[in-house]
Amino acid sequence: MEARFLDMNAEFVNPFLNALKNVLGTMANLELKAGKAAMKKDEMARGDVSGVIGMVGPQLKGSFSISFEENLACEIMHKMLGEKPDKLDAEVCDMVGEITNMVTGGAKRELGEKGYxxxxxxxxxxxxxxxxxxxxxxxxxxxxxxxxxAGKAYIEICFDRAV
Amino acid sequence: MEARFLDMNAEFVNPFLNALKNVLGTMANLELKAGKAAMKKDEMARGDVSGVIGMVGPQLKGSFSISFEENLACEIMHKMLGEKPDKLDAEVCDMVGEITNMVTGGAKRELGEKGYxxxxxxxxxxxxxxxxxxxxxxxxxxxxxxxxxAGKAYIEICFDRAV
Known part of the structure; x- marks a missing residue:
């Protein structure tokens, strides 16, 4: 059971990781170092600003989130625009919404090619x-x-089989 | 343009309000007093615990959220179980996830009957x-x-036409 879950996750998770790398590399010339993934239920994503989005398809439904510590979100803005905001303002929130959309859109394309x-x-x-x-x-x-x-980030992905 | 937005919203929003009333009435014998709805972009939902969910259909896509102040979330738990937690624990978070699911599920049924x-x-x-x-x-x-x-709550609903 656990193995099936892990297999499903490698297949479903890599498209999100690839998309995150592309989006931050292209938009902000910035690379995040990936830590160890966990499947545990007691782990929690934590941050000062997060983008979340729902996903629904014929075979699956789920949700994706990406959370940033304040200073890392401001640093991404800095790398994109050349100027660093000193706190989480409306523009940083817009950018996090945009990153959420672009990462999920990238994963959607790659998963679509695999038939999901x-x-x-x-x-x-x-x-x-x-x-x-x-x-x-x-x-x-x-x-x-x-x-x-500049700080930490977390992504969290979950998928149910659609009913 | 504005009128079309407002009309669309009355049609789309009432099913969520009805479902919220049903869910809290049935689960917790609790009634919230509705304030004035706003369409303004600078209004923000605010709370200590929130449930959010995405919605996707052939004609529309969107998202729903419900946010509670801590004391109100604990009071709903109190009314449901007879015992009041003194802070936002894992059970209160579970309950907020469940309320989010049930309210959206109720609205989904009512909107489905209208052809959405x-x-x-x-x-x-x-x-x-x-x-x-x-x-x-x-x-x-x-x-x-x-x-x-016991405290304030906010719901926020948005819908795009599906592309």
């Missing part, structure tokens, strides 16, 4: 010091931490 | 003192505050 089709809902941005994100799903749930000199 | 079909993604629960929720959508976005003697 889904449509994306509209993204939501959460802002607030040190909040936690927890995906509610019967299916497997993966959380992966990332580090950068 | 959508599937629900998996819900996500956000926890963190006084965080804000902001839906990112090209389409209309509605935010509605609710009050109760």
């Amino acid at each position: 089709d889904f449509e994306m809902a509209t993204p939501i941005v959460v802002s607030g010091k040190n909040h936690t994100i927890s995906h509610r799903s019967e299916g497997p749930k993966l959380i992966m931490p990332f580090t950068h000199i | 079909d959508f599937e629900m993604a998996t819900p996500i629960v956000v926890s963190g003192k006084n965080h804000t929720i902001s839906h990112r959508s090209e389409g209309p976005k509605l935010i509605m505050p609710f009050t109760h003697i």
Whole structure:
């Protein structure tokens, strides 16, 4: 059972990791160092600003989130625009919404080529010091931490089989 | 343009309000007093614990969120179970995820009867003192505050026409 979950996750998770690398590399010339993925239920994504989005397809439904510490989100903005905001303003939140959309869109294309089709809902941005994100799903749930000199980030992905 | 947005919203929003009333009435024998809905882009839902969920259908895509102040979330738990937690614990977060699912499920049924079909993604629960929720959508976005003697709640709904 556990093995099936892990297999499913490698197949489903890599497209998100590839898309995240492409989006941050292209938009901000910035690379995050991936930490160890966890399937544990007691792990929680944590950050100061997060983008979340729902996904629904004929074979699956799920959700994706990406959370950033404040300073890392500001640093991505800095690398994109040349100027560093000193706090999480509306523009940083817009950027996090855009990153969420682009990463999920990239994963959607790659998963579509593998025969897993889904449509994306509209993204939501959460802002607030040190909040936690927890995906509610019967299916497997993966959380992966990332580090950068400017701060930490987390992605969390979960998929249910569609009913 | 504005009129079309508002009409669309009355049609789309009432099923969520009806479902919220049913869910809280049935689960917790609790009634929230609805405040004035706003379509403004600078309004923000705010709370200590929120449930968010994505929706995708052939004609539309969107997202729904419901945010509670800590004391109100604990009071709903109190009314459901007879015992009041003194802070936002894992059980309260579970309950908020469940309310999110049930309210969206109720709205899905009512909207389905009107010919608007959508599937629900998996819900996500956000926890963190006084965080804000902001839906990112090209389409209309509605935010509605609710009050109760135990605290405030907000729902936020947005829908894009599906591409």
